[in-house]
Amino acid sequence: MAGGAVRRIWWLDGGTEQCHVCLQSYAYEAEYRCVDCDAPICPYCVVRVKRTGRVYCPGCGPGRKRRR
Amino acid sequence: MARAMWKGVLQLGEEAIPVKLYAAVQERAVRFRMLQQRSRAPIRQRMVDPEAEREVETAEIIKGYETEPGVFVVLDEQELESLEPKPSRDVTVARFVPRTAVPHAWFDRPYYLGPDGEEEAYFALARALAKQDRIGIVSWVMRKKEYAGALLTHGAYLLLITLRHAGEVVPASALPRPAGRKPDEREIAMARQLVAALEAEFDLAAFHDEYRERVEELVRTKAKGGRIELKKFEPKAATDSLGELLKASVKHARERRVA
């Protein structure tokens, strides 16, 4: 690409959404939804429960944190 | 029975119908994790101060809005909480509009409403809504967030689809029309024939996500140490000799339909 610009990678670079927990931007297609409250959550803040394969937002997940 | 996400009361005129809300979407895509190339350990993020080159702990972080480059108005938790809507269980119906009055792009995410007692009122509303071919424009507060939504029906049941906020949908009218010469009427007539030849009843159930299975297969192959051949499809450039191509397309489509 021209000018040696960094190649944009959709799953790594920011996108049109802003995570309500970390305030960082992410791509809509990389978004997770909490199985309890259906809230959108970014790939970094999502809480995964390995045993069940379920994903939660930090507000609903096990060891829930207070929302920032 | 599935667990409800939230409970509320539909308020329309003098009627109040208690409802339970359920997520309607279940994500099915194969999801990947971000990993460090060599260690294969998952990637996490931390917030750092780029000037001091140090990590800043959650407890220390403050929030602000940049009003000009490098200048921020700081907002504390109390101020942010003061902006939150008052908690309420009401899902208020403001009006009913024709079913097709809301452009597709406004629809965001669907939720089922189920009855929470008073089944007769619930099902009567659903039936009346379907019969009149209308959708309700509603608003409610759920988990400290304000929502606008469309109230419609799915079979005998009520469905709530969240709507995007004003300004979030860019209308086509905000864009200039594509430049260039207007297509000529003969070509349009032929293109219409092609559309007519490909006309069908919409049947969502006829479409399946086949890619998902292929991705799972790829993962299995690679887990066993296998490899796949890399292939790429090169799309064709724009077609210029439209007339001939359209004629051939119409013929082709009709033959396929007969066959």
Added chain:
Amino acid sequence: MPDDELQEELRARSFWSGTLTFGLVSVPVALLPATRSVRLPLRMLSPEGVPLRREFYDAKSERRVDRDDIVRGYEVADDEYVVVTDEELESLEPKKSRDIDLRQFVDRDAIDPMYFDRAYFLAPAGDSTKAYRLLAETMERTNRAGIATFIMRDKEYLIAILAEDGILRAETLRFADEVRSPEDLGLPEPPKLKAAALRRFEQLIAKLKQPQFDPDELHDHPAERLRALIERKQRAGEDIVASGVTAEDEDAGDDVIDLMEILKRSMAGAGGGGRKAAQRAGGSRRGAKQAAGTPERSSPRTSARSRSGSRSHTSPAAADLEELTKEELYERARQHDIPGRSSMSKKQLISALRRSA
């Protein structure tokens, strides 16, 4: 701007690019989102008011990880991942990854809205807009939506293509198995309804009837309250921190403006479009921006200008550049022909412009 450069930007910035196939006719297109966030982006700051930056790290060693060292993988066993590349994923269905084959046309209103996922614009991405305009015109006249399946960002989508004001739009749809049924949820069976109950609700609906839907009523009240609070504090000079460090941003808000600009230029400029079309795009910009509800950041910015003396370490020329919006910076970068500008952050644009001065 030369056509090939516009094409390059379109491809680099679009969510997907390829062809739309209609019979034997190919229409090169690029997909850009038709929805945008209107939220005021809050930033995380250090106690000193320095905007924080995201840093990636390895969960095991806790060491910092460079962007280039990040790959994606699927967890096949506990802590055991199979690495998958974007090229491999495209290889699984190469044609569907680059081609939307319209094989069916249906009544636009026949699609149940619960299946709509997200709206996009299809920008003409080839040398000629002839086929694009023909398809848009035909679909608009027949009130039909074209249906196809295609692959974008690791996922297969059902897609409905519609035409409006000469422009092709796309709506991604959810597959039938991505939406639960009332039976899945175990909702109760409908009872036999009494005619009186039905009549009561029909009358109620008739009473609240309105012929039209007005998107203006979909106000984002919390966002408006936030804006008012920010403006009040700013006027009062309350809780203002000026570290002089701007929020570095590979981030959303600005990008969205960028995408809109590219979209507008693609409509105006594709196919060696005439000067008239380009002027039209420029002229309609202000109106379009308002209609699209871009968060208005300019007024608070101007009123705070008097306090900008705190940034004494920036040169006067640099400060001038920093007063500009990203859109304005981008326009200058375009005039200076700065390569790679479409993927630059605001900060990068400023430094590139300084270098070129």
